[in-house]
Amino acid sequence: MSINMLQCSGAEDMRGGSGSQYNSYVTLKLQNVKSTTVTVKGPSPCWEQDFLFETNDVNQGLLIEVWDKGIIWDRAIGYHYLPLPQVPPFHTR
């Protein structure tokens, strides 16, 4: 099964509007494989990147992490675990 993340919607007003200083990116992890978006500035980032994952195990899930890129450290803004059966059919083939 391939999962094609055709769209990645923006995050609105992260941290109550104080997110204008954010340089945020997303990592997508499936089992031992990871893909990363580019870094986008501002409080309402939209990455609009395609990602292809391949797996034969539909009982796995996609770990989505949003990070704020810093000079010394990157800070986690949020996490979401998406079980593969919950991925919309439009995004799988």
Add this chain to the structure above:
Amino acid sequence: MSINMLQCSGAEDMRGGSGSQYNSYVTLKLQNVKSTTVTVKGPSPCWEQDFLFETNDVNQGLLIEVWDKGIIWDRAIGYHYLPLPQVPPFHTR
């Protein structure tokens, strides 16, 4: 408490010598903070980078991940969880 990773030793002959094609990097995670090394080629990478982490909770641990950087995906080569009490005194202050 600050943890200063003064040295990061090399990984020897990853995957039995087939690692000559590796472009590997390391991520270090402590709670919601992450630092990443540069990417180094070859089967015996050595990163030699300093990292500073700050925490008031000595019961936490450092999650160390080694990744092989790819064009589409990055693949996890290995993980190690290092409880802070096991970090050598030379590396903490």
